[in-house]
Amino acid sequence: MTEKNIDQTDYCTDRIKSYRANLFWAVLWVGSTFLASFGPRLIWDYATVSTVIAFLANLTFGALMLFHTIQHIKLHDELEQKIFYESTAITLGAVLVLSVSYELLEKIQLTSEQPEVGLVIVMISLIFIASQLILRRKYR
Amino acid sequence: MKNHLKVLRAENNWTQAELANQLRVSRQTVNALETGKFDPSLKLAFQIARLFRLGIEEVFQDEKP
Numbered sequence: 001m002t003e004k005n006i007d008q009t010d011y012c013t014d015r016i017k018s019y020r021a022n023l024f025w026a027v028l029w030v031g032s033t034f035l036a037s038f039g040p041r042l043i044w045d046y047a048t049v050s051t052v053i054a055f056l057a058n059l060t061f062g063a064l065m066l067f068h069t070i071q072h073i074k075l076h077d078e079l080e081q082k083i084f085y086e087s088t089a090i091t092l093g094a095v096l097v098l099s100v101s102y103e104l105l106e107k108i109q110l111t112s113e114q115p116e117v118g119l120v121i122v123m124i125s126l127i128f129i130a131s132q133l134i135l136r137r138k139y140r
Numbered sequence: 141m142k143n144h145l146k147v148l149r150a151e152n153n154w155t156q157a158e159l160a161n162q163l164r165v166s167r168q169t170v171n172a173l174e175t176g177k178f179d180p181s182l183k184l185a186f187q188i189a190r191l192f193r194l195g196i197e198e199v200f201q202d203e204k205p
Binding site for chain 1 (some may be wrong): 164166168169171172174177178180181184
């Protein structure tokens, strides 16, 4: 195996390991969110200690997921990082504008429904994915 | 910024993937560099010049007169 191939293997291995670690913490965080949301009602009948533990576990796994995401982004090359930061900026701006308008809908009585935070999360995800796809296409 | 990356790569008989592996970047990044869609950082520009054993100005040129 040449030095070039060894480098390639190391580079790919690092990235695959990082993807797996990121996925692991993301799954753990989603799982702990479900447990903290439904556990009190369905499993331990609102026992305070269990609820506090589930809540703290959710916060801890969330923090660890964020930490690993930052480590993962550091492994990206500079164009990939640029695409990531641009998508994040677009998402932040678009969600700010759209969520203010969304909240306004109820205030000005164009709808009677209360704004749902879940819908904002879906909005963030969709805008981020769309901007990633568009920017990747731009730099292809 | 203009560059001779495509010519230099061809002179060395490297594919985009091979060059990407040596620079530890993605193949998409090499393609974006070659087509001028993306300007590298100084660090990456020096790394590229070092790889081809050239000065940085022999690989990259400012487009402004």
